Amino acid sequence: MARLSGSRQDYLKALYALAPQGEVVPTSRLAAHLSVSAPSVTNMLRRLAEEKLVLHKPRGGARLTARGRREAILMVRRHRILETFLVRVLGLDWAEVHADAEVLEHHISDRVLEAIDRVAGRPDFDPHGHPIPDPRGRMQRRTLLPLASLERGARAVVREIRDADGPRMARWRSAGLVPGASVRMREVQRLDDVFELEVAGERFVTGSEGLDGVLVERRGGAGHGR
Amino acid sequence: MARLSGSRQDYLKALYALAPQGEVVPTSRLAAHLSVSAPSVTNMLRRLAEEKLVLHKPRGGARLTARGRREAILMVRRHRILETFLVRVLGLDWAEVHADAEVLEHHISDRVLEAIDRVAGRPDFDPHGHPIPDPRGRMQRRTLLPLASLERGARAVVREIRDADGPRMARWRSAGLVPGASVRMREVQRLDDVFELEVAGERFVTGSEGLDGVLVERRGGAGHGR
DNA sequence: CGTTCTCGTTAGCCTAGACTAAATCACGGA
DNA sequence: TCCGTGATTTAGTCTAGGCTAACGAGAACG
Numbered sequence: 001m002a003r004l005s006g007s008r009q010d011y012l013k014a015l016y017a018l019a020p021q022g023e024v025v026p027t028s029r030l031a032a033h034l035s036v037s038a039p040s041v042t043n044m045l046r047r048l049a050e051e052k053l054v055l056h057k058p059r060g061g062a063r064l065t066a067r068g069r070r071e072a073i074l075m076v077r078r079h080r081i082l083e084t085f086l087v088r089v090l091g092l093d094w095a096e097v098h099a100d101a102e103v104l105e106h107h108i109s110d111r112v113l114e115a116i117d118r119v120a121g122r123p124d125f126d127p128h129g130h131p132i133p134d135p136r137g138r139m140q141r142r143t144l145l146p147l148a149s150l151e152r153g154a155r156a157v158v159r160e161i162r163d164a165d166g167p168r169m170a171r172w173r174s175a176g177l178v179p180g181a182s183v184r185m186r187e188v189q190r191l192d193d194v195f196e197l198e199v200a201g202e203r204f205v206t207g208s209e210g211l212d213g214v215l216v217e218r219r220g221g222a223g224h225g226r
Numbered sequence: 227m228a229r230l231s232g233s234r235q236d237y238l239k240a241l242y243a244l245a246p247q248g249e250v251v252p253t254s255r256l257a258a259h260l261s262v263s264a265p266s267v268t269n270m271l272r273r274l275a276e277e278k279l280v281l282h283k284p285r286g287g288a289r290l291t292a293r294g295r296r297e298a299i300l301m302v303r304r305h306r307i308l309e310t311f312l313v314r315v316l317g318l319d320w321a322e323v324h325a326d327a328e329v330l331e332h333h334i335s336d337r338v339l340e341a342i343d344r345v346a347g348r349p350d351f352d353p354h355g356h357p358i359p360d361p362r363g364r365m366q367r368r369t370l371l372p373l374a375s376l377e378r379g380a381r382a383v384v385r386e387i388r389d390a391d392g393p394r395m396a397r398w399r400s401a402g403l404v405p406g407a408s409v410r411m412r413e414v415q416r417l418d419d420v421f422e423l424e425v426a427g428e429r430f431v432t433g434s435e436g437l438d439g440v441l442v443e444r445r446g447g448a449g450h451g452r
Numbered sequence: 453c454g455t456t457c458t459c460g461t462t463a464g465c466c467t468a469g470a471c472t473a474a475a476t477c478a479c480g481g482a
Numbered sequence: 483t484c485c486g487t488g489a490t491t492t493a494g495t496c497t498a499g500g501c502t503a504a505c506g507a508g509a510a511c512g
Contacts, residue, residue: 007469027490040470042491047468059477059490089315090341100338107333112326115316233499253460266500268461273498285460285507 004053006106009075010034011044012053015064016072024061073137078105078113080126080133085116087127094127095169129160129179129215144215148195148208150185155219157182162213172214176200183216232332235301236260237270238279241290242298250287299363304331304339306352306359311342313353320353321395355386355405355441370441374421374434376411381445383408388439398440402426409442 004012014033018025027045031038049056053068064072082101087094108116117123124140125131131139144159158181161172172178176199186203187196195211197204230238240259244251253271257264275282279294290298308327313320334342343349350366351357357365370385384407387398398404402425412429413422421437423430 092341100335103333107329109326115318
């Protein structure tokens with residue numbers, strides 16, 4: 001199968017990001033996500049439909065075909081392996097590698113991808129905690145819940161931190177709020193929109209903004225972890 | 227300074243490859259080297275001249291300006307660091323990494339380049355033995371001579387192997403004819419176009435084809451190396 | 453000194469993938 | 483039912499970087 005252009009890859013990736021289960025996505029949502037005009041989207045959807053990568057019902061939005069979905073998941077795989085590699089092997093900061101991975105994912109050969117996957121230790125999760133699909137598109141399934149939904153006293157382990165802006169991510173990281181960290185909910189002031197947590201044993205107070213991007217796995221037991 | 231397009235980078239790289247000292251290069255040579263038509267070259271040279279990256283005397287060929295040369299040398303640096311990284315860190319075969327480096331050199335950020343240079347051990351030479359320019363464009367200077375020019379009995383160390391086709395390179399490599407290997411000239415049959423060498427102590431016989439791409443550094447002494 | 457041949461340039465066209473402006477569809481409310 | 487409005491598509495342009503065909507300059511040769 002001929003190599004898809006970088007632009008096509010971006011459209012498929014966007015469709016997958018906006019509708020991982022293959023739901024219909026309106027033209028305008030795609031345009032906004034990709035920062036292009038609506039006519040550009042219509043135009044590209046027509047081509048992708050001809051190539052059987054999407055189903056495009058005029059004025060009825062678009063959704064991925066099985067083939068399109070497969071390609072999109074491969075892009076996700078490439079991206080996450082690259083991010084993991086940039087952090088674990090090259091030692092770059094995990095809050096800063098996204099842009100580089102975004103570019104490289106379009107230009108890396110299967111051979112090089114395989115090699116960096118190997119030297120990165122065949123990771124199952126990227127530095128943000130996102131699962132990395134295997135070459136056939138399957139990935140680890142976990143049931144995670146937003147950190148903010150924990151009730152008082154509940155313990156959990158941070159598993160995933162979805163893209164947040166740089167400064168917030170930096171603050172979280174310096175407080176130890178990273179994938180793998182154990183947390184306990186201490187107080188919730190919904191009126192003041194403030195959460196008081198224990199992160200790896202340390203007190204940490206934060207506003208709720210962006211906090212729904214922090215996903216945790218509930219930990220049993222009520223012991224005072226240390 | 228705005229990022230140069232991949233195409234522009236290729237033209238500058240080609241000009242540098244064909245005229246490392248900044249000599250004038252005819253349009254047709256560039257076209258052949260880049261596998262594009264002559265009008266495409268004329269067209270691009272006009273643009274590069276407007277951007278002060280080349281000097282283009284209509285019907286008189288083109289040559290790099292100081293700025294163009296700087297950009298070209300940076301491309302060489304990127305390429306050679308990438309090749310070294312692909313071999314030393316990712317464990318790929320040095321005869322096969324050229325194409326990957328060719329693509330990636332256009333898309334790698336300075337940050338990632340710096341990091342792979344670091345993990346590759348800040349090499350001064352790439353896996354073919356080519357010197358890697360430093361960030362300011364300077365590189366190690368060596369006086370090398372073609373292997374085929376050695377007289378009978380002379381000893382030398384292989385320093386550089388310029389691109390040869392895959393099969394030949396594979397044969398040389400399996401015989402130990404790689405950068406760093408010591409060699410001794412045993413016989414030269416110019417009529418039959420055959421060279422008999424000692425490579426790392428082993429007898430090795432080869433035709434002359436492509437052999438001028440193997441550059442060596444003469445070794446003093448007449449001892450029977452082992 | 454004129455002819456020829458080679459090489460380079462001009463002219464015009466193509467594709468991918470953007471864009472804006474204008475047209476049109478579909479749906480909800482009167 | 484009809485109309486207004488917002489979303490979407492159509493129509494037409496633009497840029498980068500290719501291409502082929504045709505033209506022209508200058509060297510080489512008779």
